[in-house]
Amino acid sequence: MDVVVARIGKAHALRGEVTVEVRTDDPRGRFVPGTVFATQARRGSGVPRELTLRSARLHSGTWLLAFEEIPDRTGAESLRDTLLLHDVPAEAGGEDEGYYESDLVGLRVEDPAGTPVGEVVALETRPAQDLLEVRLSDGRTGLVPFVAALVPVVDVPGGRLVLDAPDGLFDLGEA
Incomplete structure (x- = not known):
């Protein structure tokens, strides 16, 4: 199964390096020189379908x-917002397996009674905790801490998750 392990940010310096927003819990295990990543980029961007990792380093957090196919800053700039995907074997996991x-x-978002609330449009990985971005039925979007107390059910095969949101969670911007 292909999973997103990073989103490419801006170019860094002159030798084709890029910053990345990490979307894996094991960057040291994933960012190994020689690894080939599938890419997902906007149409017509000219981004190669695969990139071979030339180097990886942690710099100020x-x-x-850097990739074999991208020799310079100009090429690196063209990669911005490209998603890097890596094939991860499906494993039988327990209750604490990640998503x-x-x-x-x-995924369809429902309240505990099964009433539709909206749809998950993104997952923001943050150092303290991950946040789900939910597009509500009325078109607004909101961020929800991705914790068991608020999201007690994640049913990927069923295409839904249950959101047990406290009153007012999505009303913070309406003062």
Whole structure:
């Protein structure tokens, strides 16, 4: 199964390095020189379908990656917002298995009674805790801490998750 392991940010320096927003719990295990990543980029961007990792390093808390196919800053700038995907074998997991953004985006969001609330549109990975971005039925979007107390059920095969949101969670911007 292909999962998103990073989103490419801006170019860094002159030798084709890019910053990345890490979307894996094991960057040291994933960012190994020689690894080939599938890419997902906007149409017509000219981004290669695959990129081979030339180097990876941590610099001031930010991962910097360079690819065999991208020799310079100009090429690196063209990669911005490209998603790096890596094939991860499906494993039988227990209750604490994690979820990838690709598992969650598109899931129907329901309240505990089964009433539709909206749809998951993104997963924001943060140092303290991950946040689900939910597009509500009325078109607004809101961020929800991705914790068991608020999201007690994630049913990927069923295409839904249950959101037990406290009153007012999505009303913070309406003062």
